[in-house]
Amino acid sequence: MNKIKILEKYMPPAAAPLIARWIDYFKCEFKISRNRNTKFGDYRPPFDGKGHRISVNYDLNPYAFLVTTVHEFAHLYTWNQHKHKAKPHGTEWKQNFKKMMQPFFDQQVFPTDIKHAIISYLDNPAASSCSDLNLYRSLRKYDAPKEAVSTVEHLPMNAVFKLKDGRVFKKGEQLRKRFKCVEISTRRVYLFSPVAEVELLKETA
Structure with missing residues (x-):
């Protein structure tokens, strides 16, 4: 099964072709991970013979999965540009996150409420999408119902x-x-x- 078909299972299908191109272009190992309570995703720069590595939790809803994926690719892009000279969530990363999110706005991938929450978040994105309560609440509305939670x-x-x-x-x-x-x-x-x-x-x- 090709990358696009796999990605379509986890994110809005319209977003899958571009993410697949990023994986190839950046020569990135992209892993769909088990649930991690402390984080939605993770980026690891090249080290000890390994290339770029990104992992995203498998159980996120499609919009949360995409936001997290773009967040981690912005880390990758920033590392390619600045290596360790840029802060993990500094100005350079914020600029790249905004730039890399724009194509999905152009494609109208997100519902209106999530789009507005992302735009507000992008005015000063934090270390994690779940640390911005407005964005986190907007994304959670699209989660599957959880009993007793x-x-x-x-x-x-x-x-x-x-x-x-x-x-x-x-x-x-x-x-x-x-x-x-x-x-x-x-x-x-x-x-x-x-x-x-x-x-x-x-x-x-």
Whole structure:
């Protein structure tokens, strides 16, 4: 099966031919990866005889998969231009990310709400698309429904919730952008992103 057909399974089909050309042009090893809770994708520069390597989580919805893919290719392009002289998410990367996203706007690949969220994000893109709450929320609307999964911001105060690793927490007050939550077993305090996905166990007064 050729690259385009494979990519069409994970991203909007109209975007697949250009991404396939990038893979060939940059001689990049492109891997569709298992789910990683800490990141959507990853870029590794050439090292020890290996070329450019990009991986993107397999379970992202098509729009999130494409945004993440372009994000990582912008790292690759920036590395080719500047090697280690450019900061990972500095000015050079931001400019390249904007430039590489433009063809997909021209093709009208994204729904209007996601396009507007991306444009807002591109005014000052952060290290990760999930660190921009407006863009992350827009992308999540296109996820397949998940049973028993909620986000911290939608839980009531003092709700008890569980993470994928089994740890249990109680939701507390919001401090700026994050929520102060206490791990039940250790009483240690952690700060959670509003959009962290968790499983509600019980609501408490």
